[in-house]
Amino acid sequence: MTRPSPATPRAAHTATGDDLVRLLPPPPPPRLDSGTVTADPGILAAHRADHATFTPAGEPAALVRARTTADVSATLRLATELGVPVVPQGTRTGLTGGANAVDGCILLSLEKMDRILGIDPVEQIGTVQPGVVNAVFSREAAGAGLFYPPDPASWESSTLGGNIATNAGGFCCVKYGVTRDYVRGLEVVRADGAVMRTGRRTAKGVAGYDLTGLFVGSEGTLGVITEATLALRPATAEPLTAVAFFATAVEACRLIVELMAGEPRLSMVELMDAPSIEAVRAFRDPGFPPGIGAALLVQSDSAEAAADLSAFAALCGRHGAEVITAGDREESRMLLEARRMVGPAVESLGTILPDDVCVPRRALPDLLAAVGAIADRTGLTITCAGHAGDGNMHPTIIFDAGDPGQTALAQQAFDDIMRLGLDLGGTVTGEHGVGLLKRGWLRTELDPVAAATHDAVKRALDPLGILNPGKVIATPEGD
Ligand SMILES: Cc1cc2nc3c(=O)[nH]c(=O)nc-3n(C[C@H](O)[C@H](O)[C@H](O)COP(=O)(O)OP(=O)(O)OC[C@H]3O[C@@H](n4cnc5c(N)ncnc54)[C@H](O)[C@@H]3O)c2cc1C
Structure with a gap:
């Protein structure tokens, strides 16, 4: 056996990533910063389903009421470790069963993350946590002489996080477009608990893939939205x-x-x-x-x-x-x-x-x-x-x-x-989303290549299939 030449320190070059990881201290166990967890049967029953009362809802194991992004991250890290499904929820005004519990899941409520973080009249943007109710934000924007157009009929009760996750429409979309047209950037927690920022705060920006667009309308199946930067318009005349x-x-x-x-x-x-x-x-x-x-x-x-x-x-x-x-x-x-x-x-x-x-x-x-x-x-x-x-x-x-x-x-x-x-040349959902209700019909609407691309995106972002499983697309096992 020949000795390695002192000029070529082979040991350093052959160490693998796994060797290095073994030297690092283990990550701290996930813990909720300030959110609360409950397994109270009455509370779980009240949070089990959205407005689509005819769609099936499973038996949740627990409800986490997150107050910070760290709470959401901790919940998802734990869920990944345990292989437990997580169902994100706003105020459950959805009409497709998208926020319905699946058996043994953690319901992850974003309702308590309800702060408006700022309104910037120069950039004409507002930054919000996901649990802010649409009308609350719209009124705050109006107070600053600005206008947030997406106005679902549920605007007094639905959250901006839910609106983004369903790409909600509303009354004045005929002139001003839908929620997607107003989402500039997001903070999203991935299924593995990692936190990322997408998009921009600036008026323009085309750096990289449109990850923001990917999460708009993804119905809690690709990541959990914990912050959003929303575009505003100058206020209009009284209609x-x-x-x-x-x-x-x-x-x-x-x-x-x-x-x-x-x-x-x-x-x-x-x-x-x-x-x-x-x-x-x-x-x-x-x-x-x-x-x-x-x-x-x-x-x-x-x-x-x-x-x-x-x-x-x-x-x-x-x-x-x-x-x-x-x-x-x-x-x-x-x-x-x-x-x-x-x-x-x-x-x-x-x-x-x-x-x-x-x-x-x-x-x-x-x-x-x-x-x-x-x-x-x-x-x-x-x-x-x-x-x-x-x-x-x-x-x-x-x-x-x-x-x-x-x-x-x-x-x-x-x-x-x-x-x-x-x-008639249309689509099965203009604004409510697919959820549980139209999952089969989505398969009918999509061509096979588009359906396979949907599945590939889901696998890439949620390889264990823990995020809102069974919603929007068929589970990996097929159903
Ligand atoms: C009376 C009434 C009128 C309505 N009118 C309209 C209308 O005009 N236009 C319209 O588009 N819809 C309308 N809706 C449907 C519903 O209000 C919208 O889909 C709304 O956007 C849902 O918001 P939510 O906070 O209730 O979300 P939920 O119902 O709690 O959740 C909806 C979906 O979003 C996901 N989700 C929620 N929050 C997050 C988050 N932070 N991160 C990731 N995923 C998340 C959930 O998992 C679920 O898949 C109406 C509903 C009712 C009951």
């Missing part, structure tokens, strides 16, 4: 509001197709069909005239808002619709409230299966007609309200979950509407 009443929803949709092809450019175009109006009337009467087939609520926030609404009224006249313009801020608020009431009103009528198809705008008349035909065929009430200016409607099937016959009919109607949305 003017009008409502037009139509004989049928299909006629209202024909007007929308014409409206969206030209002027005026409105900041809200929301449709309520007759069953939605009836549901709201029974819940909290908005005072709409009796016997109408549809109501179209619009706003303009441009400097020429009055002229915009006059042009809208003229267009409505050609479609035989009566138009009422809100006389003041209170009337305007009441009209918007009527639209926001659709969700709670339909939830009060029974179990609901909400679709969320988004179709090309010119296909709206066909969508509304076909949904009406599905309701007639099944004999079930299907309300159809939504962000019609974006082609994003929420046909919502109301049924008695205790009646197996009705449940089967409701599932069939849901699937028929998903199929219809795709056949």
